[in-house]
Amino acid sequence: MSEIRLENLTHVYSQGTPFEKVALDHINLTIPAGQLIVLLGHTGSGKSTLVQHLNGLLKPTEGRVLLDGQDIHRSKQALRDTRFQVGLVMQYPEYQLFEETVRRDIGFGPGNMGLKGEELEEHIRIGADFAGVSEELFELSPLDLSGGQKRRVAIAGILAMEPGVLILDEPTAGLDPAGCQDILENVKRYKQETGATVILISHDMNTAAAIAERVVVVRSGRIALDGTPDEVFAHVEELREMGLDIPDSTIVGYMLKRWGLPIPDGISTTEELVDAVMAVKGGIEGC
Amino acid sequence: MLKDITLGQYFPGDTIVHRLDPRTKLLCVTLYIAEIFTANTVCGVLLSYATLAMAVILSKTTVKQLLKGMKPLLFIIILTGLLNLFYTTGDTLVKFWIFNITRQGVIRSAQMVSRIVMLICGSFLLTLTTSPLSITDGLEMLMNPLKKLRVPVHELSMMMSIALRFIPTLMEETDKIMSAQKARGADFETGSLFQRAKALLPVLVPLFVSAFRRADELATAMECRCYHGGSGRTRMKELKMESRDWLCILLFLALLAAVIALRVLGI
Numbered sequence: 001m002s003e004i005r006l007e008n009l010t011h012v013y014s015q016g017t018p019f020e021k022v023a024l025d026h027i028n029l030t031i032p033a034g035q036l037i038v039l040l041g042h043t044g045s046g047k048s049t050l051v052q053h054l055n056g057l058l059k060p061t062e063g064r065v066l067l068d069g070q071d072i073h074r075s076k077q078a079l080r081d082t083r084f085q086v087g088l089v090m091q092y093p094e095y096q097l098f099e100e101t102v103r104r105d106i107g108f109g110p111g112n113m114g115l116k117g118e119e120l121e122e123h124i125r126i127g128a129d130f131a132g133v134s135e136e137l138f139e140l141s142p143l144d145l146s147g148g149q150k151r152r153v154a155i156a157g158i159l160a161m162e163p164g165v166l167i168l169d170e171p172t173a174g175l176d177p178a179g180c181q182d183i184l185e186n187v188k189r190y191k192q193e194t195g196a197t198v199i200l201i202s203h204d205m206n207t208a209a210a211i212a213e214r215v216v217v218v219r220s221g222r223i224a225l226d227g228t229p230d231e232v233f234a235h236v237e238e239l240r241e242m243g244l245d246i247p248d249s250t251i252v253g254y255m256l257k258r259w260g261l262p263i264p265d266g267i268s269t270t271e272e273l274v275d276a277v278m279a280v281k282g283g284i285e286g287c
Numbered sequence: 288m289l290k291d292i293t294l295g296q297y298f299p300g301d302t303i304v305h306r307l308d309p310r311t312k313l314l315c316v317t318l319y320i321a322e323i324f325t326a327n328t329v330c331g332v333l334l335s336y337a338t339l340a341m342a343v344i345l346s347k348t349t350v351k352q353l354l355k356g357m358k359p360l361l362f363i364i365i366l367t368g369l370l371n372l373f374y375t376t377g378d379t380l381v382k383f384w385i386f387n388i389t390r391q392g393v394i395r396s397a398q399m400v401s402r403i404v405m406l407i408c409g410s411f412l413l414t415l416t417t418s419p420l421s422i423t424d425g426l427e428m429l430m431n432p433l434k435k436l437r438v439p440v441h442e443l444s445m446m447m448s449i450a451l452r453f454i455p456t457l458m459e460e461t462d463k464i465m466s467a468q469k470a471r472g473a474d475f476e477t478g479s480l481f482q483r484a485k486a487l488l489p490v491l492v493p494l495f496v497s498a499f500r501r502a503d504e505l506a507t508a509m510e511c512r513c514y515h516g517g518s519g520r521t522r523m524k525e526l527k528m529e530s531r532d533w534l535c536i537l538l539f540l541a542l543l544a545a546v547i548a549l550r551v552l553g554i
Contacts (some may be wrong), residue, residue, distance in 0.1 A: 057466045081473070084459030088470040094468035095460075098492035108489065157471060211502065275443065 001165040002085060002197060003276070004031045004054060008063035009222075011049055015061065023049040025221040033164075036191055036198045038208040041218035042243050047201045048091065049166045050218065054199070055086035062154040067165075084113050087163030089160060091170050093154035097142040098164060102133065102153050105142050109161040127160025130166065130190045132182060155183065159190060165197045166190060180204070209233060209247040209268035234266030238255075249273040256280075297418045303463050303531065304346035304416045306351055309425030311532040316413045318539040323405045331549040332401050338542055341410075347418050356411040357404070364403050371396035380383070411532075419451040428526055441517025442494050458496060 009025040031037055041047045052058045053065050056072045056079045059156045065072050072082040087109075090096070099105035103124055110123040127276055128135065131152045138143065142153055155171065168187065172180035184207055191198045202208045208215065208229070215232040217225040225232045233239070233250045240246065248256075253267035253276060262283070263276050299305075304312075319338060325412070326332045343353065357364070377391030427444035434440050465475065468489045475486050 052466065055470055057469060080474070083472050084469060090467045090470065092465065093467060095497055096464055096471075096489075096493055100488045108473075109471035112474070161472070226388075 002068050003033045004086075004165060004197065005029070005066040005069070006053070006063065007051075007066065007283075009053060009065065010058050010062035010176060011046075011053065011060045013057060024053075024060075027223060027224060029216065029226075031197060031199065032094040032207070033197055034186075034191075034195050036200070036211060036212055037214045037216060038212035039199060039201045039216050039218060040205070040208060040244060046217045047218050048126065048169055049221075051169055051201060053090045054165070054167060056082050057088070084109075084161050085163055086165040086167065086200065087158040087161055087169045089155050089171055091114060091173065093158075093171075094147065094150035097150060097154060097157075097188050100141060101139050102142050102145070103138040103151060106156045106160050108134070109157050113161060116192070123160045123162065124156075124163065127158075129158040130159045130186055130193075132158035132186050133281075142167070148175055151175065151179070152183070152186075156187075163196065164194075165199070167199045167201075169201045170203060172202070172207070185264055187211075203245070205245045205247045207247075209250070217244070229268040229274075230266035232266075233268045298348075298352070298415050299418075300347060300416065302346050302416070304342060304412070304533075307416075308526055308528050309417050309421040310429055310526060311412050311528070312417055312536050313422070313425050313429060314536055315539045316409055318536075318543050319409050320323045320406060323402050323409070324537075325543070325550055326546045327398070328549050328554055329544045330385060330554050332398065332548070334542065335405055336401070339408055340537075342412055343408070344437055346412060348412065348415060352415065352439070353408055353411065356379045356415070357407050360407055362401055363409075368396045368400045371399050392546060420448055423448045423451065424522075424524075424526060443518075445517075447468060452500065453498075456501070457494070461490060464490050488532055 006029045009024055009027040009029075010022070013021045013023055015221060027050065039050065041046045047056065053060055054246070055158055056065070059073060067082055067085065072079060075164070096106070097105050099108060103209050106127050107120055107123045112118055127133075127136075128138070133149070133152050133156045134189050137149065137153070139148075142150060147155065151171070158166070166187070171183050171187070175183070187198060187200070188211060190196060200208075200212075212229050215225070215227065215229050216223060216254050217232060217239070224242065225238070233247060236246055236250065247268050249270050249272065251265045254271055257263040257265070258275070261280050263280065266271050268278060312394075317334075322338065323335050326335050336427060337457035343350075372388060372392050372395075373386055373423050375389055375395050377389035379387055380390050380393065381388045404459075407521055426447075430438070430440045465473075469475070473489055473499075475483065475490075478486065
């Protein structure tokens with residue numbers, strides 16, 4: 001349970017060279033404890049740069065990152081503690097597996113926290129359980145697993161540290177639909193059972209709309225839209241202009257409205273769409 | 288950051304030096320190195336410096352960049368200077384404690400330091416204004432005659448191109464894996480040398496795995512496009528020598544001739 005606050009966060013890559021690029025431009029954002037927030041944005045909009053600031057992997061060029069009100073860069077020790085408190089699953093995390101067995105790989109993070117023996121085993125079991133890694137795989141080499149299993153082992157490695165803030169950078173990229181569903185269910189379960197704050201970067205608008213409590217759209221290093229899924233997806237034209245997809249239900253609702261049906265703005269899930277359509281149908285039958 | 292350590296500090300630009308054919312630049316650097324090592328008179332050394340200054344100005348390179356390029360070798364430069372200064376016998380100029388500075392020592396030390404500085408700056412200018420890939424292309428073309436001696440020139444240069452091509456990729460990959468392991472609490476900065484070397488294991492294993500995977504994928508991709516070595520292969524970017532290239536080579540030949548003349552005349 002941790003609150004994250006970004007104050008004037010700015011990041012410039014390769015400052016002072018011809019390759020200079022402003023990746024984040026004075027971002028102010030508060031993420032309250034226990035919120036599930038989805039970050040959207042086109043490739044290169046700065047999403048990944050943004051989340052790498054949250055656990056101190058990148059140091060802001062300007063501005064501050066506050067975890068529970070305290071600057072994470074105040075000391076070396078604080079920075080190290082932040083790494084354990086804010087778990088970051090990077091893009092394609094399966095490429096970071098290195099140990100001889102799945103068990104030892106999942107235990108790398110908790111081991112770095114200083115855990116040993118039974119406590120370490122407990123964390124490994126918890127992480128594996130949340131990520132959906134069955135104990136039969138524990139003694140196998142992570143390199144022999146399938147792509148989906150590797151991904152889950154990598155996520156388990158982060159969850160085993162039981163972070164209060166969980167960040168996932170496109171955790172479902174390159175997985176089949178069932179695998180995607182699985183991973184998102186697991187993330188949701190982790191949030192429900194531990195009350196963690198979850199930040200998810202996603203390209204799949206349908207899942208984003210389905211699980212997000214709040215959606216933040218990043219565009220060229222600035223926050224373009226911020227609100228509940230319904231609020232954000234009400235801006236259909238703006239999102240399209242940014243080259244982003246729009247949830248299927250939103251599109252259907254938007255089209256129906258353009259045809260003159262009284263459908264409200266900002267529909268983001270199938271359920272909402274069905275309700276709205278049923279309401280219209282009821283209205284028509286009523287008269 | 289790791290990204291800052293790139294092999295060949297190619298700095299894109301659009302000056303006459305950037306536009307020269309890589310073969311011209313390779314030849315000119317070779318001629319220039321010959322010039323530096325032939326120059327043994329004051330005029331000769333000054334002429335070599337002037338040549339360098341001309342190239343620096345034409346390529347719009349800043350002194351800051353040059354100094355940055357020299358930084359890793361600063362120690363060697365200083366050491367060479369000091370050793371030559373103190374260990375050359377001859378007419379004593381200054382004498383204190385166990386040190387004995389001679390006139391010959393001062394001259395020799397200045398000469399040696401000049402040579403190293405010019406050598407570094409000259410070759411640095413080449414890598415600064417020429418992309419690694421065009422350097423390899425240029426080298427392949429220059430070494431073409433060796434094919435008659437059955438030297439696998441094309442294969443060698445292909446290997447070099449691929450190696451150069453993958454340096455940034457592997458750097459980026461290293462960066463990513465290091466970040467991922469740091470996110471899991473890996474600590475690369477503290478501890479003894481042994482501990483730090485051991486801490487690199489979680490980076491090296493995934494890095495090697497991915498390097499092999501990439502090599503495999505690249506080989507497949509190349510075979511899919513019917514790559515079968517150099518014979519009969521055409522290139523998209525044909526290197527073409529233009530009049531400015533010939534002029535440049537002539538200029539450097541003239542400079543070398545001038546320095547040789549100065550050496551013979553002893554001025």
